Amino acid sequence: xxxxxxxxxxxxxxxxxxxxxxIKPTEGWGEDVAEWFNILAAIAFVLGAANIAKVHLSKISxxxxxxxxxxxxxxxxxxxxxxxxxxxxxxxxxxxxxxxMSGEKDAGGSAxxxxxxxxxxxxxxxxxxxxxxxxxxxxxxxxxxxxxEATLLLVAAFVVLLGRTFAGVVLTGWIPADSDxxxxxxxxxxxxIFEVFASAGNRAIIIGIALGVAATSLKIILGIDRSxxxxxx
Amino acid sequence: xxxxDRLDAIDRRWIFAMMACAVAIPIIVIGMTGVRFPxxxxxxxxxxxxxxxxxPDGAKVLFSFDFDPASAGELQPMANAFMRHLGQKKxxxxxxxxWAPAPPLIEDxxxxxxxxxxxxxxxxxxxxxxxxxxxxxxxxxVITTDYKQSFPTDAKGTRTSEIPMMQGIENTSSFDLIVxxxxxxxxxxxxxxxxxxxxxxxxxxxxxxxxxxxxxAPQLVPYFPVQMKGxxxxxxxxxxxxxxxxxxxxxxxxxxxxPPAFMEAQRRMAPQLFGHxxxxxxIIVGNTIFFLKRRQSRRGGTMGxxx
Amino acid sequence: xxxxxxxxxxxxxxxxDEASAESFFVSGRGALFGWLAIISVFVLVSIVMxxxxxxxxxxxxxxxxxxxxxxxRATEMGRPVLFIPGIQDMxxxxxxxxxxxxxxxxxxxxxxxxxxxxxxxxxxxxxxxREALGASFLAAGRPDSFNEDQVYYVTDEQFGYTAYVSGLMxxxxxxxxxxxxxxxxxxxxLSETGNSIGAIQIAGTAETSQLPFFVAxxxxxxxxxxxxxxxxYLSGEPDQMGSLRGQDLSKxxxxxxxxxxxxxxxxxxxxxxxxxxxxxxxxxxxx
Numbered sequence: 020x021x022x023x024x025x026x027x028x029x030x031x032x033x034x035x036x037x038x039x040x041x042i043k044p045t046e047g048w049g050e051d052v053a054e055w056f057n058i059l060a061a062i063a064f065v066l067g068a069a070n071i072a073k074v075h076l077s078k079i080s081x082x083x084x085x086x087x088x089x090x091x092x093x094x095x096x097x098x099x100x101x102x103x104x105x106x107x108x109x110x111x112x113x114x115x116x117x118x119x120m121s122g123e124k125d126a127g128g129s130a131x132x133x134x135x136x137x138x139x140x141x142x143x144x145x146x147x148x149x150x151x152x153x154x155x156x157x158x159x160x161x162x163x164x165x166x167x168e169a170t171l172l173l174v175a176a177f178v179v180l181l182g183r184t185f186a187g188v189v190l191t192g193w194i195p196a197d198s199d200x201x202x203x204x205x206x207x208x209x210x211x212i213f214e215v216f217a218s219a220g221n222r223a224i225i226i227g228i229a230l231g232v233a234a235t236s237l238k239i240i241l242g243i244d245r246s247x248x249x250x251x252x
Numbered sequence: 253x254x255x256x257d258r259l260d261a262i263d264r265r266w267i268f269a270m271m272a273c274a275v276a277i278p279i280i281v282i283g284m285t286g287v288r289f290p291x292x293x294x295x296x297x298x299x300x301x302x303x304x305x306x307x308p309d310g311a312k313v314l315f316s317f318d319f320d321p322a323s324a325g326e327l328q329p330m331a332n333a334f335m336r337h338l339g340q341k342k343x344x345x346x347x348x349x350x351w352a353p354a355p356p357l358i359e360d361x362x363x364x365x366x367x368x369x370x371x372x373x374x375x376x377x378x379x380x381x382x383x384x385x386x387x388x389x390x391x392x393x394v395i396t397t398d399y400k401q402s403f404p405t406d407a408k409g410t411r412t413s414e415i416p417m418m419q420g421i422e423n424t425s426s427f428d429l430i431v432x433x434x435x436x437x438x439x440x441x442x443x444x445x446x447x448x449x450x451x452x453x454x455x456x457x458x459x460x461x462x463x464x465x466x467x468x469a470p471q472l473v474p475y476f477p478v479q480m481k482g483x484x485x486x487x488x489x490x491x492x493x494x495x496x497x498x499x500x501x502x503x504x505x506x507x508x509x510x511p512p513a514f515m516e517a518q519r520r521m522a523p524q525l526f527g528h529x530x531x532x533x534x535i536i537v538g539n540t541i542f543f544l545k546r547r548q549s550r551r552g553g554t555m556g557x558x559x
Numbered sequence: 560x561x562x563x564x565x566x567x568x569x570x571x572x573x574x575x576d577e578a579s580a581e582s583f584f585v586s587g588r589g590a591l592f593g594w595l596a597i598i599s600v601f602v603l604v605s606i607v608m609x610x611x612x613x614x615x616x617x618x619x620x621x622x623x624x625x626x627x628x629x630x631x632r633a634t635e636m637g638r639p640v641l642f643i644p645g646i647q648d649m650x651x652x653x654x655x656x657x658x659x660x661x662x663x664x665x666x667x668x669x670x671x672x673x674x675x676x677x678x679x680x681x682x683x684x685x686x687x688x689r690e691a692l693g694a695s696f697l698a699a700g701r702p703d704s705f706n707e708d709q710v711y712y713v714t715d716e717q718f719g720y721t722a723y724v725s726g727l728m729x730x731x732x733x734x735x736x737x738x739x740x741x742x743x744x745x746x747x748x749l750s751e752t753g754n755s756i757g758a759i760q761i762a763g764t765a766e767t768s769q770l771p772f773f774v775a776x777x778x779x780x781x782x783x784x785x786x787x788x789x790x791x792y793l794s795g796e797p798d799q800m801g802s803l804r805g806q807d808l809s810k811x812x813x814x815x816x817x818x819x820x821x822x823x824x825x826x827x828x829x830x831x832x833x834x835x836x837x838x839x840x841x842x843x844x845x846x
Contacts, residue, residue, distance in 0.1 A: 037595070041588050046397070053390035056650050060683055061386075067682030067712040074711050084730045112409065123407070125356060135321075135356055139716075143322035146718035147744060151527060153751040155271045156264040159534040160754075161775040163542045173535065180532050183488045184525040185289035210294055213485075217470040221767055224783045225474070226813055228765040231787030232652050233598050234806040239655060243606065243798045244790055247658040248690050264755065322718050323744070353716075436717075436743040437647065453587060467744065468768045 026242040033240030071096060102130035175212050182209025256548070260541045267534065274530040278522035288518045289525070290495075296473075297492035300461040300482025303429065304337050305500070311428040312421070313343045316443070317361070320353040323435035323465060328357070329517035330463035330490040331433045335365035336514065337497045338431070339373075340504065344417055346427070348382040348403065350391055350438050355384050355407060364513065376406075376415045383407030388438040392446040396424050424458055425451065433463040440464050440472055444479045452479070463490065487524055490517035590843055597812065602805030609801030617803060622761050622779030623792050629759045630667045633734035639674035640664070641733035643724065643749065644688060645740015645764070646717060648681040652787075653765050657740035658684070658691045659790040660763065664737055665695030669704060677710040678727065680720040685712045721745040725752045738762040738777070739786070742769045750776035763789060784810075816843060 032052050039049030075089035083089075101107075107130035109122035124131045164170040181187040187205030194204050201207060238244035253261075282288070293301070307313070315334065319327045338345050345366065347358045358381050366379060373379055382403045385391045394402045399421050400412050412418045420426060424447050434440045440462040451457045459481050464472055466486030476483050484493050494517040498510060512519070609615060633640045642664055644657035661677065668675040677692065679685045688710040696705035713723045725748060728736070736753040738746070739762070746762075746769040753760045754776050762773035763781030773780045781789060784806070791799035820840040827833035 041585055041592050043583055043585055046585065050390060050394050053387060053393070053650075057387050057390065060648060060650075060681070063682035063686065065682075066686065067715075070682070070685060070712040071714075074708065077708075085726060088726065114409075127356075127359065132356065135353070139353070140321035140324070143320065143716070143718040144325055146722055146748070147322040148325065149748055150744060151275065152268040152271050153747045155527075155531055155534060156267045157747065157751055157754075157772070157775045158531050159262075159264075159267055159538045162535045162538060164539055165542070173539070176535065177532060180528040183486075184521065184528050186525055186529060188290075188292060206292055206294070213470065214295075214473055214476075218473045221470055222474050224767050224770075225471075227784035227810060228767070228787075230598065230806050230809050230813070231765065231784035233595070234602050234802050234809075235652055235656060235787045235790075237599055237602050238799070238802050239652075243802065244659065246662045246691070246790060246794070247655045247687065248694075320717075437741070450587060465744075471768045 022245075022248065025248060026245065030240055030242060033236070037240075068096075099131070099134055102134065107131070108133075175216070178205060178208045179212055182206045182212075256541055256544050259537070260545065270530055270534075271527065274526040275523040278526050282519050282522050286512075287522070288515060289521050291492045291518065291521070293492040293496055294489070296476055296483040296485060297489045298482075298496070299477055300463075300484055300489075301337075301493055301496045303459060303461050303481040304334070304341060304343075304431075307341050307343055307428060309342045311341065311343045312346065312426065313338055313429045313431060314346045314348065314424065314427040315431045315433075317347065317349040317354045317358050317433055318351050318439050319357070319433055319435035320351055321357070324357060326465050326487055326490075327433050327435060327463060328361070329487065329494060329520065330484050331357070331361050332365045332514065332516065333490060333494040333497045334431050334433065334463065335361050336369070336501065337493075339366045339370050340497070340501055343429075345379045346382060346417065346421070347380065349384050350386075350388060351435075352384055352386070355381075358383070358407075376410070376417055378417075380415060380417050381407040382412070389442045389446050392438070392442060396447055396450065399423050399426070425456060428459065430458060430460045431462075432460065434468075435465050436468065439468070440480070440483075441468075441475075444472075444475050448479045463493075487517055487520050491521045494518055593843075598805070598809045601808045601812075602802050605803075605805035605808065606798050606801035609797035609804070613801075615800045615804045617788070617792055617800065620781065620785055620788070620792055622763065622781045622785070623789055625759070625761060625779050626664060626793070627667055629735035629737075629761060630664065630671050630673055632759055633668075634671040634673040636734045638732055638734035639676050640668055640735045640737070641724075641728065641731075641753075641758075642675060642677045642737045643740070644677070644679060644684060645738075645742055646680045646720060646745065647741045649683045649687055651741055653741040654681075654684060656765075656787055656790065657763070658687055660737070660739045660793070661688060662691040662695045663790075663793040665692040666699050669696045669699035669701045672701070672704065675709055676727070676731070676733070678713045678720075678724055679710065680713055680715055680717075682712050685710055717743065717745060721748050724749055728752045728756055728758070732756045733758055736760045738764070738773065739781075739789075740764065741766050742773075747772035747776060753777075816840070820844075 032055075035045070035052055036049045039045045039047070039052075072093065075093050078089040079086045079093075103124050106120045106122065106124050109120065109124060109126050109129040109131075111118055112121040112123075115121040122129070125135060126132060158176075162169075162173055162176060164173050181190060182205035187209065191204040191206075194200050196204070202211065235244070239247070315338070317331060319331075335345070345362075347362065349355060349358060362379060362381065367373060370378075375381075383406060385402050387394075387402070391402045400418065403412055405411055406415060424430065430443065430447065432440050432443050434443075440460075443460060443462070448458045448460050460479070461482040461484075462472065462480055463484040464486075466488075469483070469485035469489075472480065472483060473485075484490050494515065498514060502508075502510065605615075630640055642661055644661055645651070645654050647654050649655065665675060675692070677688050679688055689707045692710055693702075693705050693707065696702055713720050728749075729752065733753075733756075736749075736758045738749060738760070742749075742764055743766065746764070746766075750760055750762065750773055760777040761779045761781075762777045763786035764770065764773065765783050765786055767783065770780065770782055774782075788803055788806075791803040820843070823833065823836045823840050827837040
């Protein structure tokens with residue numbers, strides 16, 4: 020019964036979203052459905068928080084591999100949550116000077132702002148910067164001229180890597196910028212690869228994806244594909 | 253195990269160490285010497301620059317900061333250069349974000365890049381911080397019809413209907429230009445799909461310029477120049493744009509020193525150069541190993557057959 | 560909306576006049592509506608044909624054929640299978656496609672009696688993932704082997720999630736890693752970590768910017784539409800195969816219109832006097 024209800028809700032919400040894209044009086048309905056989803060997702064945060072506590076507490080109590088990280092996770096979660104909800108170090112808004120908690124939780128100088136600026140920002144930036152290291156290692160291992168296609172890929176990578184830096188200007192700068200051969204300058208070749216070949220390939224893949232999305236959405240809305248909710252078979 | 257085999261199976265931590273050196277040494281050297289490479293602006297960066305340069309004084313510009321601190325290393329220099337250019341053009345800047353971690357980035361950018369050079373600007377009259385709104389592309393769909401419905405208050409809690417700058421702002425078509433600096437989802441692609449595309453072919457299509465990460469740039473190139481009037485792709489695009497903005501600002505304020513923060517993107521081109529050269533070197537070494545091993549295995553195969 | 564479309568709507572829906580049609584329908588969406596209708600008809604007709612006994616063939620997709628091999632390897636090595644359904648929420652069709660594949664991978668895992676771990680970055684995905692995996696274990700006849708804690712929430716924060724999953728990979732060394740959904744910058748970090756621990760890796764995404772990274776670091780990658788075809792390929796059900804056929808027909812039509820449009824516009828620019836033809840093709844893209 021609950022599964023049938025889910026299929027009905029999916030059908031109604033899906034049809035509403037489609038209809039709202041074409042019929043003026045229903046334009047707001049699609050937005051309403053999207054807002055319902057946001058409300059659901061916000062409520063689900065509570066589920067997520069409870070799950071974090073359950074998973075990590077059980078890891079700590081069982082002394083599983085990496086249980087120390089679980090302890091740090093729970094501690095960080097608790098501290099951030101506490102300083103955010105209690106607005107530690109937040110000054111009142113100028114409009115409400117007598118209301119202690121009227122300021123924004125992430126206002127400059129608050130504890131939450133401190134966590135954001137000095138803990139979260141550097142940690143996430145560090146994770147993002149790891150890409151440079153992984154890209155280098157992947158390039159060393161995967162960029163091998165094993166066949167014609169791989170060789171073309173390799174040549175394109177060379178041109179773009181050099182053309183996107185000053186090295187390209189140095190290496191092919193001797194070709195006059197206003198000559199007929201200017202297209203051979205690395206920076207111009209790089210732009211051509213980017214705007215012609217990569218763009219053409221992307222367009223083809225995007226068309227395929229768009230049709231795949233449309234067909235998949237149709238299957239889901241009509242309840243033909245229910246395997247995502249565990250009832251495909 | 254031969255030398256070639258050992259090189260092929262090199263511990264990837266050596267590669268990490270080489271990359272660390274390739275990035276760190278230029279940062280240190282540039283920090284000490286201030287050397288920077290000249291930039292040759294590409295077509296997408298030039299188009300972005302020209303789109304902003306063409307704005308009249310007092311143009312209304314919506315600026316969406318759709319990124320987080322993680323990608324700020326690549327995108328913040330773009331946001332800085334856009335903000336400075338808009339300040340130079342005396343545009344009315346409406347800042348917003350669809351990314352929860354972004355509000356402090358807006359505050360920081362306004363303070364360093366707009367107010368530092370234009371201290372007389374008045375909040376709510378010349379610039380505005382509308383803060384974060386949850387809902388991803390749902391917000392975009394709403395603001396195309398009613399901006400104040402999605403942003404009933406600004407970041408300080410003041411009702412938008414009471415803010416002078418918001419008078420006359422009905423929806424996204426009320427802005428002369430939309431600037432988006434984005435790292436992923438929701439980002440420039442969604443802005444194109446849900447905000448710009450529905451206005452194409454109409455009397456006044458929405459103008460959008462974007463700054464995006466290098467990895468998402470190829471995906472967005474097909475939207476230039478019809479849906480996007482200009483695009484800054486990665487730190488290279490940021491450096492090109494920053495170079496053009498600095499030239500305009502220096503011409504307008506001769507003799508006024510340029511703080512190092514406003515050359516951040518160009519300074520980052522040096523680590524990028526050496527990082528790229530290292531990768532070119534690694535690819536060459538990798539392929540040398542590949543061909544040597546293939547030759548060895550062919551020889552081995554021939555000998556085996558002969559025996 | 561073009562006046563022609565408005566006229567059609569007037570006649571179909573019996574509206575008073577074109578002006579009321581104009582005020583009833585969102586302007587500029589006529590072409591989009593037409594394409595949506597054509598694609599829907601193609602898909603639905605193909606499904607009906609498949610239900611009627613028509614057999615459609617699907618080309619082999621190496622990445623999907625390797626699912627059994629990957630799970631079998633994990634079973635032999637006594638190591639877990641790791642499944643990541645992207646980092647987006649349930650309102651994203653790629654997440655749903657990922658969960659569809661999870662239900663198949665989960666069934667194979669249950670058949671082989673292997674361990675599977677599904678850390679997710681959205682609470683709603685955790686709930687849906689538990690449903691999908693639980694039903695897979697039930698379908699495999701091993702409901703007792705299912706533990707809902709196999710699917711658990713980590714964090715919404717992109718790199719917090721990446722850090723957790725990377726750490727998990729290094730500690731537990733899963734023998735097979737599946738990345739099926741929408742990914743961003745974390746794609747290479749995850750797949751390179753998986754590569755470093757020697758896991759067999761299968762990825763699928765429609766996020767074109769991440770495809771090169773998955774192709775470089777994974778053993779198999781489902782590219783764009785292959786990812787959405789996975790559910791039909793793995794199940795072989797007539798409905799699913801029919802929808803795949805409808806999708807292919809749509810693609811053939813789009814390709815044909817694209818080629819004809821390019822030819823017509825080029826000819827129009829070169830010789831002129833083809834305003835009617837070029838105007839027709841422009842109207843097809845809503846221009």
